[in-house]
Amino acid sequence: xxxxxxxxxxxxxxxxxxxxxxxxxxxxxxxxxxxxxxxxxxxxxxxxxxxxxxxxxxxxxxxxxxxxxxxxxxxxxxxxxxxxxxxxxxxxxxxxxxxxxxxxxxxxxxxxxxxxxxxxxxxxxxxxxxxxxxxxxxxxxxxxxxxxxxxxxxxxxxxxxxxxxxxxxxxxxxxxxxxxxxxxxxxxxxxxxxxxxxxxxxxxxxxxxxxxxxxxxxxxxxx
Numbered sequence: 001x002x003x004x005x006x007x008x009x010x011x012x013x014x015x016x017x018x019x020x021x022x023x024x025x026x027x028x029x030x031x032x033x034x035x036x037x038x039x040x041x042x043x044x045x046x047x048x049x050x051x052x053x054x055x056x057x058x059x060x061x062x063x064x065x066x067x068x069x070x071x072x073x074x075x076x077x078x079x080x081x082x083x084x085x086x087x088x089x090x091x092x093x094x095x096x097x098x099x100x101x102x103x104x105x106x107x108x109x110x111x112x113x114x115x116x117x118x119x120x121x122x123x124x125x126x127x128x129x130x131x132x133x134x135x136x137x138x139x140x141x142x143x144x145x146x147x148x149x150x151x152x153x154x155x156x157x158x159x160x161x162x163x164x165x166x167x168x169x170x171x172x173x174x175x176x177x178x179x180x181x182x183x184x185x186x187x188x189x190x191x192x193x194x195x196x197x198x199x200x201x202x203x204x205x206x207x208x209x210x211x212x213x214x215x216x217x218x219x220x221x222x223x
Contacts, residue, residue: 008066009073016057023053086180086191096137107146123158124168124220127151128212131172136182136208144173164219171215178204 027044034041061073099105118126127147134143147169155165176182178201180190189195
């Protein structure tokens, strides 16, 4: 059987992916099991941030020459084929989300829900709705970190326990179907150019509303 001319390149690409996953997991373990003052913890935070790993591996794939023809795994044609529109769209959404966090707008929005004099059912839907809204523009982790303490404090007013309030936020923060920046799968779908932004946003809002209703009803039934 003839040799696969791209076999070496595929192996290098798979190796780079495995290396990235290994480094990310290893760094996560180090940061989780050591204190902030530990030398290993400081070294990882200062010299091996998550964003540096893919950059180094991509550089390696651009430089490494493999196979019989000694060609690089990646070249300028691969660089040009990147969907830059989607990349900048995601970057803009992340910047907007960071602005909401840094300016305090997200905190004030969440606090307004917590301090409002609403019925228990309305509070339930408000917490879920605000969580979904924030998760559309910011990361799920940041949204959950912001909303979990608030949900725990307002849960009794909605007739829920603190654990149920946290469950409400955890489930709601995983929703987000309206914008490409909301989740990586959304960005991948939008990047195909087969789903226009207007269609994604329109159907995404409908799915968000249905999902919030479903999550709120499930949490209410468990109360």
